[in-house]
Amino acid sequence: MLPKPHIVNLPVYQPGKPIEDVKRELGLDEVIKLASNENPYGCSPRVRAAIESELSNISLYPDGSAVELTGLLAKQFGVNTDQIIFGCGSDELIALTARAFFLPEDETVMADQTFSVYKSNADIEGAISIEVPLKDGVHDLDAMLAKIGERTKIVWICNPNNPTGTIVSDQKLTAFLDSVPAHVLVVLDEAYAEYVTDSEYSDGISLLSKYPNLLVLRTFSKIYGLASLRIGYGIGQPKVIKLINQVREPFNTSRIGQAAAKASVADVEFVAECRDKNRSGIHYLNDQFDRLGLDYFPAHGNFIMVDVKTKATEMFHSLLEKGIIVRAGFSVYPTHIRVTVGSAEQNARFITALEQVLSVKQAHV
């Protein structure tokens, strides 16, 4: 067999550890997963009825272009329907964008610690990733701009950034977009946008009319709580959306996913409630980290990256033994873990477990 040479040694994506695996492996009855930035409050109560009424249609292919859902989002964001595309999660939109734009040896610019799917898709297409160090956990847009060359096809900006949770300010972002050459597509991944409350944050969708080379990615997996239904969307200029549509599979989102998304968009109260509870959770966790003398990055999404001042992979295992799954293994931040902001009860249990592990470690120093 002769696969593409550049994919032969690619790693397989390692998702957050599933709850069932941890229960089985460690013989635990109760396990809390704070590893994949899922919504601890589930999804809108309207979703159940929407899914139930769609069940009678599951033998029929979905609407491949999601006309009704497109209409709802176009209205919500004040854009035209030909500016929106849906994907099997925003993951798929990242893959499709890479598929549509990269030729082998093209260059792409991203932060050195950001959502790993940008680089993995660039690798699959044979493009060269230029990874620019974050500055205090924040995208260094000046340094990223300096790395753009003739071969650069795409710049990825994750805002808020996964895993650090930091944002780039509106002013920095627009200054960057003003300077990026017109031939470069800027992908602004806003998977956590609905959680942000900071007034310095710019909503990328409002910038689309000024910057034709901008593509904004959003998802129903996070604040809307539909991660298992795999539905995300991209908004950009019709020309960009058409290109990505040309490489899209015909039925890449499901009837159930579309029905659930339609019901979710309408439930603005649920989104506001999740945002508020998330903010309280961030305040609580920040206070606890302060009390424990731990540094953390300012969190704007539904997760916090905290420096546990010990090998993060060891902390991961110690917390796992206490039934708490977090995320570790960030190459640039070997002593940081990323923890999803859970419910008040989950957050308190996490802090209790963290404190116990830290005090055992201190006792051994």
Ligand SMILES: Cc1ncc(COP(=O)(O)O)c(C=O)c1O
């Ligand atoms: C920054 C970012 N972008 C995109 C995604 C992909 O989300 P989904 O494919 O579920 O829409 C995630 C998921 O964790 C993410 O953190």
